[in-house]
Amino acid sequence: MKILFASQAVDGHFNPMTGVAMRLQERGHDVRWYTGQVFAGKLQRLGIEHFPFRRAIEHRADNLNELYPERARLKGPLAIGFDGEKIFASNISNFFEDIRDLNTDFPFDVAVVDSTMFIQRLLSHLLGKPLVTFVVVPNMESDPMVPPLFFGFNPPRNAAEKLVQASAGLLSDKVIFRPANQSYRRQHGTYGQVVPSHGRLTDEPYRCSDAVIQTGPESLDFPRRHINPKVHYVGALLPYRAADQSAAGTGVDDELPRNYPATFVVTQGTVDNADHNKLIIPALEALKDMDALVIVATGGRGTEALQARYKQANVVVRDYVDFATVFDFTDVFITNGGFGGVQLSLSKGVPLVVSGINEGKSDVNARVEYAGVGINLRSDAPRPADIAGAVEKVLADPGWKERARKMREQLDSADPAEAAAAVVEGIAKPSAG
Incomplete structure (x- = not known):
């Protein structure tokens, strides 16, 4: 089976996906990866063919303020809104066009896509591909019992907290994420795709995927009123680590002093x-x-x-x-x-x-x-x-x-990479060729 992984060019998004990719490769699947040039060396060492960004801007951990100098001055909701539009929403069409092109040479059977690329609707509706969304952050899907994203709220305990969180959610939807939402809808409109008016931008990966691999244990999430059967909590999906890999090169080894009580x-x-x-x-x-x-x-x-x-x-x-x-x-x-x-x-x-x-x-x-x-x-x-x-x-x-x-x-109690690989295999429909 031909499987395309696609991720942002950020360590925290790329690394957790490597364990699943390697497990699928070990099980005989043809795994390739679309991401930024920064990970070319890592993919070569893993033996996974790399499709680099062509049209897409390579947003990395170390170049965001260089690409967008104004970003360094922003804090709080302004910073969140800026990142939503510039770093995430702006690349959607570029990602899709790159993947549509590479599909000619590598007609993949299933795509495993970083949730924050927000290309799920285009891939599933225009390319007709089985699609698994990979979520490297806490569950982003909205729910009546879950606080709005990016405010750091815990579930409300009383009427006053419910009111505060409802107001924050409205502020998020109508002001903070308005530019990102507009960009998302505009780019989809150019492909004739109508985005439902209800729900939030962060709900889209959950709506438009055949399955969702959610990193982390369910016990680390908030309680939910509505359980999405597409969402599979697979546990701590950590970066791939070869059996013989050691701490070499990290500067921390067995010579660390161990004579301290903590x-x-x-x-x-x-x-x-x-x-x-x-x-x-x-x-x-x-x-x-x-x-x-x-x-x-x-x-x-x-x-x-x-x-x-x-x-x-x-x-x-x-x-x-x-x-x-x-x-x-x-x-x-x-x-x-x-x-x-x-x-x-x-x-x-x-x-x-x-x-x-x-x-x-x-x-x-x-x-x-x-x-x-x-x-x-x-x-x-x-x-x-x-x-x-x-x-x-x-x-x-x-x-x-x-x-x-x-x-x-x-x-x-479980093997996260094995559980995630089973999710991918469970929704894939291999082509005859």
């Missing part, structure tokens, strides 16, 4: 990591004098400057960290809330302290808080005292570790 891991992700004053530096100020090993992953930005500033023997600062290895002996993970990192932490039973707002991280962190597996600081730039207090609270109360351990048991 270990903390800190990261600010791979997108919003240019300004270390948001989380990394406050975390270091909070933790540097504790009797604990502090491991910091910078994502490749400003590592040397941090190493020069923090020379304490208990502080290890590296570009990248092999989280799968260090989480085996980590007590608390301090992060801005990338969904992949959160899932990996919980897959190892490590409780969290989360602090992040942009790129949808507020919604991830709200789910961490709701599930009781971490403390949500609800800030884009927390104070050192708040970080220290949250870490000490997690260490002092074994309930945090116990709840994280229970979620680990849930994640250990």
